[in-house]
Amino acid sequence: MSEQGKKPIKITETVLRDAHQSLIATRMPTEFMLPIIDKMDKVGYHSVECWGGATFDASLRFLKEDPWDRLRKLRDGFKNTKLQMLFRGQNILGYRPYADDVVDYFVQKSISNGIDIIRIFDCLNDLRNLQEAVNATNRFKKQEGRGHAQVALSYTLGDAYTLEYWTDTAKKIEEMGADSICIKDMAGLLVPYKATELISAMKAATKLPIQLHTHYTSGVAGMTYLKAVEAGVDVIDTAMSPFSMGTSQPATEVMVETFRGTPYDTGFDQNLLADIADYFRPYQEECLKTGLLNPKVMGVNIKTLLYQVPGGMLSNLVSQLKEQNAEDKYYQVLEEVPRVRKDLGEPPLVTPSSQIVGTQAVFNVLMGERYKVATKETKGMLRGEYGQTVKPMSQEVIDKVIPGEKRITCRYADTIENELSKLEDEMKEWKQQDEDVLSYALFPQVATDFFKYRQAQQEKVDMTQADTKTGAYPV
Numbered sequence: 326m327s328e329q330g331k332k333p334i335k336i337t338e339t340v341l342r343d344a345h346q347s348l349i350a351t352r353m354p355t356e357f358m359l360p361i362i363d364k365m366d367k368v369g370y371h372s373v374e375c376w377g378g379a380t381f382d383a384s385l386r387f388l389k390e391d392p393w394d395r396l397r398k399l400r401d402g403f404k405n406t407k408l409q410m411l412f413r414g415q416n417i418l419g420y421r422p423y424a425d426d427v428v429d430y431f432v433q434k435s436i437s438n439g440i441d442i443i444r445i446f447d448c449l450n451d452l453r454n455l456q457e458a459v460n461a462t463n464r465f466k467k468q469e470g471r472g473h474a475q476v477a478l479s480y481t482l483g484d485a486y487t488l489e490y491w492t493d494t495a496k497k498i499e500e501m502g503a504d505s506i507c508i509k510d511m512a513g514l515l516v517p518y519k520a521t522e523l524i525s526a527m528k529a530a531t532k533l534p535i536q537l538h539t540h541y542t543s544g545v546a547g548m549t550y551l552k553a554v555e556a557g558v559d560v561i562d563t564a565m566s567p568f569s570m571g572t573s574q575p576a577t578e579v580m581v582e583t584f585r586g587t588p589y590d591t592g593f594d595q596n597l598l599a600d601i602a603d604y605f606r607p608y609q610e611e612c613l614k615t616g617l618l619n620p621k622v623m624g625v626n627i628k629t630l631l632y633q634v635p636g637g638m639l640s641n642l643v644s645q646l647k648e649q650n651a652e653d654k655y656y657q658v659l660e661e662v663p664r665v666r667k668d669l670g671e672p673p674l675v676t677p678s679s680q681i682v683g684t685q686a687v688f689n690v691l692m693g694e695r696y697k698v699a700t701k702e703t704k705g706m707l708r709g710e711y712g713q714t715v716k717p718m719s720q721e722v723i724d725k726v727i728p729g730e731k732r733i734t735c736r737y738a739d740t741i742e743n744e745l746s747k748l749e750d751e752m753k754e755w756k757q758q759d760e761d762v763l764s765y766a767l768f769p770q771v772a773t774d775f776f777k778y779r780q781a782q783q784e785k786v787d788m789t790q791a792d793t794k795t796g797a798y799p800v
């Protein structure tokens with residue numbers, strides 16, 4: 326605390342990224358965001374999380390929007406507030422590991438188009454998968470005068486995840502050149518008194534600022550923030566009330582009011598926040614009406630604490646079982662999840678490990694024999710392609726699924742040749758801006774479909790501007 330005994334808690338607003346990713350499948354369009362930016366820019370947020378995670382994929386795939394264009398528009402609007410994104414380490418925003426040249430270029434373009442803070446995580450907390458993105462951020466920070474590398478630790482429970490594990494990892498993160506650390510609790514597993522222990526230990530272990538990110542899924546998140554703030558956490562992630570709670574974050578206005586008049590007072594204007602909430606509320610009501618927002622994701626789901634499965638993963642399991650007409654196997658699959666997780670070295674469950682473990686658990690139950698069928702991703706995980714797990718993987722499962730195969734112990738990206746120029750070649754007919762190759766790198770098919778759509782739209786627009794007398798029109 327400062328001399329006056331004051332330590333205002335800093336707030337990252339998630340309504341433009343995680344909140345709508347967690348509640349309405351990432352479907353908030355850019356056009357809806359733009360009119361409220363001016364007011365949001367006056368709040369005094371530490372940062373606004375607005376890009377990365379699933380927003381990139383959903384923009385191209387469902388909204389038919391260029392995610393880079395969204396970023397530039399947000400940057401234009403937010404004159405005073407830092408913009409933050411979520412980045413999946415060596416997997417960038419995709420689902421496979423990329424060569425270092427693609428990681429570098431993505432970081433460079435993210436910063437040059439407007440991102441200030443890059444929150445980088447790895448589903449196995451294998452720091453080798455984070456190093457390149459951290460290095461790249463530090464390099465372009467010098468070049469662009471903007472950029473902050475935040476390393477996020479995927480929070481999970483299990484024998485291996487002791488306080489010592491978290492504090493040792495925090496020290497390594499400090500050594501690797503990160504600017505801050507985030508505890509990323511995607512499933513809402515961190516309960517209030519454990520937050521006191523964890524944050525106190527982390528603060529003692531490192532000088533780096535500590536940010537806490539959690540979800541309301543299990544119902545404890547507001548209390549967890551309270552204890553974390555008392556224990557010295559520097560920043561918390563919250564969402565404007567119409568898109569808060571449930572599988573999203575605790576409400577911004579509630580946390581602001583909680584700390585009013587205390588040494589942690591944010592000083593935010595509650596009337597301004599009310600104006601902003603008024604803007605988002607009719608949209609929330611519309612999403613409820615259209616079914617985009619399912620009231621089921623808004624309550625408390627205590628199963629998340631019982632099975633330690635993130636909310637998004639639960640709904641994936643349900644839909645996978647539905648497709649197979651096997652909804653009656655739901656609880657069997659839920660019980661199989663921790664067993665598969667253990668076989669695979671007890672990783673945190675977050676994209677992509679959550680999908681890998683979840684899908685394998687479904688196969689194990691439906692086939693009536695464990696690992697009779699193993700997915701491509703399960704095999705990759707067992708080979709070590711996703712990185713090193715905290716606990717060893719099951720030798721029995723390795724022998725059954727990838728008998729006699731060579732396993733990787735080095736950093737997997739070291740085995741991938743630079744791939745940027747090959748990607749450029751593949752997509753050059755569609756290229757309208759440098760960033761297009763990165764969209765293509767992440768989602769080749771989806772991006773190509775988007776490029777075709779974009780071109781068709783442009784041709785239609787251009788035709789209206791055509792000089793019909795001479796037959797000339799802009800191309």
Ligand SMILES: [Mn+2]
Pocket residue numbers: 343510511538539540
């Ligand atoms: Mn999250």
